[in-house]
Amino acid sequence: MIAEGFSLLIDYGIYLLPGITLCALWFCLTPKTQPGLRIVILLLGFVLMRDVMTPLRFWFLSGDVQIGFISNPFVLAPLGVLSLAIVAALARIAPELWELISWSKGNRAVGLTLGIAAGCAIGVPLRLYQGIDTGQIAGYWPWLLSVVVLAYGGNALEEVLFRGFLQGHLEHHTSALRAALVSAVAFAACHSFLALSVTRIGWPISLFTLVEGLACSFVRTRYGVNAAIAAHGTAILLIATPM
Incomplete structure (x- = not known):
């Protein structure tokens, strides 16, 4: 299973290389005076990294917004760690954007608790609607540990980009409310290709990502990016199943 996971990750990197190289070159050539x-x-690069996983069968989406991830934990956990490594690299590569991130506001424990609660408010109703019996899925609990790494690690990168960089940048040019709304709509719009072309599921994904984006954006406005990561990661974790 380890060898298979390593092979799949190499295939992913090779498949992704041309597009991500062009995005990296575009980013490096763009002046820092154009944040x-x-x-x-960066958002386009992330969308490419995420959507490439669909044809490679790392995950699938269903019409009831059920997310199935590959059953090999040695693919999922490294992807979550890779996302955290990219977050750390961005602090060195783009310090002027890193300064836009508001990690925590107010009481940190309250923020994380409300972030998890927001994620549960999104994920639990969907899980109940989908009627998934985890007890009947072989190897579910060991697989779940790797999904925890992916859900919170992968979505940490997504939240840094949307709620850290984008929303933080917008707050310097408009009201906090408008910045949150733009961040949420941009988040849903950046899932449009996934919804309409990659999976052809359509409006259920658009609606789900808009609701999720609004929740994360407003949680971030009040409590910071860490709370938004807690909300996003919890929601994905609750609706995930093995393929």
Whole structure:
């Protein structure tokens, strides 16, 4: 299983290389005096990294917004760690964007608790609607540990980009409310290709990501990016199943 996971990750890297190289070159050539454009480039790079996983069968989405992830934990956990490594690299590569991140506001424990609660408010109703019996899924609990790493690690990168960089940048140019709304709508819009072309599921994904984006954006406005990561990661964790 380890060898298979390593092979799949190499295939992913090779498949992704041309597109991500162009995005990296575009980002490096764009002046630091254009932070908005540099943020958009990072968002496009992330969308490419995420959506490439679909044809490679790392995950699938269903019409009832059930997310199935590959059953090999040695693919999922490294992807979560890779996402955290990219977050750390961004602090060195783009310090001017890193300064836009508001990690925590107010009481940190309250923020994380409400973030998890927001994730549960999104994920639990969907899980109940889907009627998934985890007791009947072989190897579910060992697999779940790797999904925890992916859900919170992978979505840490997504939240840093959308709620850290984008929303933080917008707050310097408009009200906090409008910045939150733009961040949420941009988040849903960046799932449009996944919804309409990659999976052809359509409006259920768009609606889900808009609701999720609004929840994470407003949690971030009040309590910071860490709370938004807790909300996003919890929601994905609750609706995930093995393929």
